[in-house]
Amino acid sequence: MLQKTARLWAIIVILTLVGSLTLAGCGQKAEPPKQSQPAPAPAPQKPVYKVALLTSGPINDGGWNQSAFEGLQDIKKKFGLEVANTENVKQADQLQLIRSYVNQGYNIIFGHGFEYGDTLKAAAKEFPKAYFIQIGGIEKNGANLGSTVFHSGEAGYIAGIVLALTTKTNKIGQVGAMEIPTIKADFDNMKKAVAKYNPKATVVTAYTGSWEDIGKGKEAALAQFNSGVDAILADGDAVNIGVVEAAKEKKGLVVGWSRDQSHLGPEVVLTSMIQRVDIMMEKMVKDVLDGKFKGENVVMGFADGVNDVAPYNAKVPKDVQDKVKAVIEEMKSGKFDPNK
Amino acid sequence: MESLFQLIFAGDFFYSTIRLATPLLLAALGGLFSERAGVLSLGMEGMMLGGTLLGFLGSYFTGSPWLGIFIAALGGLVVALLYALVTVTFRADQVVASVGINIIMMGLTGVIYRGIFGTTLSQQIVAPALKPLAIPGLAQIPFLGPVLFDHLAMVYVAFLLVPITYHVLYHTTWGLKIRAVGEYPLAADTLGVNVFLTRYLAILVSGFLASAAGALLSIGYLNMFMENMTAGRGFIAFSAIIFGKWTPLGTMAACLVFGAADALQLRIQAFGLGLPYQLAVMFPYAITLLALLFVGRSQGPAAAAIPYSKD
Amino acid sequence: MSNDNGQSGRRSLLLNAVQGLLIPLLAVTGALLVGSAVIALVGADPWKAYTALYKGAFGSQVQFNMTLLNATPLLLAGLAVVLAFRGGTFNIGGEGQLYMGALFATWAGTTLPLPGELALLAALLAGLLGGLLWGAIPGYLKATRGFNEVITTILLNYIAIWLVSYFVHGPMKEPGWNPQSRAVFEAARLPILDPRSGLNLGIVIAILTAFLVYLLLEWTTLGFSIRMVGLNRTAAAYAGVNVPLTMALTLGLSGALAGLAGTVEVLGRQYRLLDGFSPGYGFDAIAVALLARLNPWGTIFSAIFFGALRTGANGMQVVARLPVVVVYVLEGLVILFTIAGNSGRFKLRRKAVMR
The missing domain is CATH 3.40.50.2300 (Response regulator)
Structure with a gap:
């Protein structure tokens, strides 16, 4: 019985500890959330863009995810931008990964699929200076969140x-x-x-x-x-x-x-x-580079060369x-x- | 509805059933050895995954799918050895060890495949695949011939392994040792049976066959590899053992029930009843659950999942 | 843990501390050493990767809160496993129960127009109920017909996952483009504790639940019966315990806890239901529970450990550019090493669990 009581106390101590840790985390939220954007360039130079891609499946699936990965490589070649990607992303990990990328200075983030809608919306609000683009979805906010989708069907x-x-x-x-x-x-x-x-x-x-x-x-x-x-x-x-x-x-x-x-x-x-996902991605990135990104849903099809036979x-x-x-x-x- | 009926009872449905059941059966028969020796065979998923890659690589580099299967089976021994080391020697919990093995193999197969062929390929790499082997004479029997005797040779091997497994488990000393170790390791130990060795060997058999079953998926029915292409078949094979009450015949029956349900599900979809596809995909699992009602209680080896230690 | 009380009572505190801390530490180190070979093999820098792993999980308060956020469903589902295994039932249906909990909670959270906290409470209860139902089925089948719960829970996992898929594509689909449920009402969401990480009240619920499971197991008659059935069914029956009923109850309660894990994930983090919303919490939970030696409050630590692994792995992929396949290998190695390191003294008497 003595042992049991000791254990009870131990649990109470743990509860308090974890509780206070959590609260400490909350206490800190009083200060304005730090916008960990890429360090603002000292001189008013052109901003440095870095592109990240999140896919829910593996990038060698010979289809949807692979085409986005190849699009990312094209962006690297064509625009000379630094790129990175994460594959097999689980629903629960989306936001954390996006946050990590933004903290690493990535400011154009692609979420590849309809399932990124909510996360991109939340991220766009949290990081107003970064650009968020959904492929295969219709999210938009008129500012830093846009999407591109095939001309349906x-x-x-x-x-x-x-x-x-x-x-x-x-x-x-x-x-x-x-x-x-x-x-x-x-x-x-x-x-x-x-x-x-x-x-x-x-x-x-x-x-x-x-x-x-x-x-x-x-x-x-x-x-x-x-x-x-x-x-x-x-x-x-x-x-x-x-x-x-x-x-x-x-x-x-x-x-x-x-x-x-x-x-x-x-x-x-x-x-x-x-389906030329690469063309869609290139267009969206080019819009950002040219300052023409409007946070819209861009529908692309045969007319844009995105669909082809x-x-x-x-x-x-x-x-x-x-x-x-x-x-x-x-x-x-x-x-x-x-x-x- | 009449034509759905025709669709189901066409020879092709039974052919499909056998084809879908075989990889499960091959893995499950191996798993049976391990289970009867008192070691959970949940790690079969990882062993199968290893087999899909090794079989593919073996066939790709040697040009012989048979060598591919053999290399896969040998590689399965290595994975099994790791599993045995952790569960038998270190006496780690077998469920968790299985979870660990499965994750490692999922990663490792990807690392190796990507390491050899590159991450993204513009074209799928293909390797030579097994060809169906029609058994002369038998294959000409009307209806039964095409259904039963026009399969890949590995299919015959898998079904021949059923009586062999039965014989080994129930009519050989080694089989007796395996069952004794699974039921009452302490008593077996007292009688001079080497519990550790017996369990090691049983796990090795499981790795050998599960890995061969994996290779059957990549270079038997197909000719290529894809990450995670086993898609949970190892777990189904594991369920089949329990469903089959830890007997070779029962396990075979369970694999056939599952194969038939899967074949049926695909035919229901092909028939176009407009059923939501999720319900169709769910069907084999639901049917198996229902089938359990007729099978009733099943009792496993008494010492299952319990690590053995001498002290 | 009750079954090694006699031994551990005699052990010196120091020895316990050494075994409790040093061995897991050594195990993790061993896993990381082996893993570094794999990392080097793919041409990445192991040191950089591990720094990213650590920083990702513990680098700052935000990162740690993220770890706690990831630990929340693992803790609840882990407790479900603790309860089931302690009662001698082999529940590997946590994943399915988690899906059913989420399904019920989402239904309540998107349809019941209740005011204020009532909405949240109703959604939480609905989630518990969903999990309870999905745990009670194998429980009932085991109690009345002696069905092996391993196979029933595995099958029910698949059925639950596809049921959820059916519901988010069909009856519960939000009108429009996406196959997902509507978002749960604001009132039914768990309050956010730290907006930078998204940490929510779920962690508090989970830790309280650990406390409750501990109380249930160690201080109540039902808990005593559960443990007795888990240790020795025959003896329990002689002592007058209704063994089938207790096992059914154990599985039902265990299901409810797993259901709560799914519920908290929806109400605290994802706010709506999607296909495949769980990254396998229900399976990881088995490792969580066993690493904690089936001890409810040890589960808190092992859940945080696995949460840290998940969080750190994400950081590792972003910062050290490690391919996901390598991350899988690392995760698997850590699991294998810790469980092997843990086992030398951990002799779990799960007698005849497979029956």
Whole structure:
């Protein structure tokens, strides 16, 4: 019993200690929060910009995160800026990482995905002198927080035309990893395109539930091919690899995503919807450098060269290619918007 | 609905089931040795991860996927040795040691792969992969042939290991020692069984097979490596052992149930019922939980997860 | 800890202190030494990396508060593990229970229009309830049907994670672009203690909970029954303890604590629910609890230790430019070394936990 009482006391001491430590932390908040911005240059020189990128997944996923990492390297080359990145960022760590970067003098921070919205909003408020840019989202504050996003579903619509006009069985598949906003927008518009260009065709959707599980991607695609699907839109980063593998086995057709994926299987990859995240990032950084950053949501698509169609393989007939070209021209000129 | 029914009971569904179950089975059978010897096999996820990379590297550099599998299995011994050192010799808690091994392997596979091939590749690196081996004669049987006898050779190996495991565990001295060590290590020790050696060997078997199972994922069903590509299969294999009541046959049944549920889930999605995909992905886990209702209680080795010390 | 009371009572205080401090210290040093080889291998500077690790976790009051912030969910989920393991139940479903707690808390915090503190209280209770429910299922199955809780909790982890995903994409989705829940009402949020780090009242709740778990285990009849069942089921049954009921209760309470971890993460830090919002707190919690030798107030320290590791690892990535894969290796090494170093004297009698 004596031991127990001693332990009780020990706990009370700990409670007080931790409590006072915490309170000490709160006491300090009385002083204005230190804006640890990069040390202001002694002379009114041009400000020094350093760029940091946060991605939720690995930078070698062959898709979404890799394209942002490559965009970052381009920024380093093109503008001669210092760059850094952190991958596999967990939701709970976003704000801390951003704070650390700002404390290290980084003042252009990219959050790569819709999931950075809240964090970037909070960070933009906390560090008014740094710039925060969300890719694949729509956050903006009119000052130091902006975002850039693909013209929603443009590429999905184009993929839909290609698939609708090449399917022989009139069954088309979609395989994704998880249902995130950009993927959903593209899948939805692909369905619209199919409905318009091949009303007889039906579309089925499958998600693997994992960005890394290539094997599951292959299984999902095999299941679709076995159910009569003969052409699939693959939009799940690394998962696409599995889809192409399945297509090779089942002599199916695939439209790749994010980069030219023909090297995975030249005979089965019809084409790929290229997404130039690097162009988006460059534009945002250039705006900052030129003093033109307005804290807006910048929507970019075919007209800006952000969306593009990779070279076709021989299985896509010339008239289909021409039709696609025509629709893209309409999108570029603003005559046609798949969302309207 | 009729055509969904047709979709499910097509030969392809059963083929898929076997294919999805095999990596689980291979790992779980190895894990069974470790579990029966009283050492948790939660570290299989890390061992499998190591196997995915080593199998890929082995196949890439030697040009032979079979050598790849073998190299992966040998590498699995090293990971297993580390796990055994920590859990058997240092008597560390096995759950935590597993968590540690799994994190290390997640990191280490990435470090090595990136170190060899660079961080970002414009093209995916591919390695030679295993080819399906149709068994002459048997593969020509209608329906059953394509379902059962047109798989990768590793699939046959995995299923042949079921009776072999059964035999080793229940009909050999070594198997008896393993089970004794898992049930009542003190008594086994008194009878002159080397508890430490027995547990070390059992863990090594687990590492060997789990790593081979990992290699099956990277260069069996595919021909490339991706970080974290096992995506939790080691944990499912671990559950399969418990589900199967720590017996080889039960474990095989559990792996097949899980494989079937996964194959079914993908077919439900492919059928396009408009079900939210999260519910489909959740389906195998829910089904397994339900299946447990029919299996009932399962009782593990008495000394499971308890480090043994002589004093 | 009750089961080595006899021994430790006889040990000199000094020896205890040496074992309690020196060995973990040596273990961490060993892990860092091995880790430095890996760091050097990828061409980074180990010294710089470790300085960043330390500074990131303890470098300033703000950094330390950040460590405490990261320790909060680990402490609560760790306590859940402590309670379960002490009662002889092997709850590795902390992650799922945490998700369910967060789900329920978010629902309450975004829909119940309650005034003032009532909103917060309701959300906290809802979170507890969510976790309780998800812990009670394996508890019930174990008590009535003898199901092994290891497998049920693993399966329920996956089910909870996908349920949350379904809810944030479906019924609970905020209108608009993002698949996330609405933000919880201001009134339902935990007060912020330090705006520079985001440290909130959650840490106080967590430490109080540690105290309560200690009280429950050491000073109440229920706690005594829980420990007795954990030590020896047969003996407990002879002594008149309702073993199945106690185990079900243990798992339920343990689930509630893990649920609270998810709740505090939502109400104190993230304010809304997203897919995969937990970086695996529920699994880290097992290491937290076992490093503390299943001692509730030791859990405070080990949670801070793991919180510091997380916080410092973030600093290490930013300052020393260490790739995340190297950070994983380091984390794993630290876990392995500390647990191995800890085990020489730590003979946990978790008898027949796998049954």
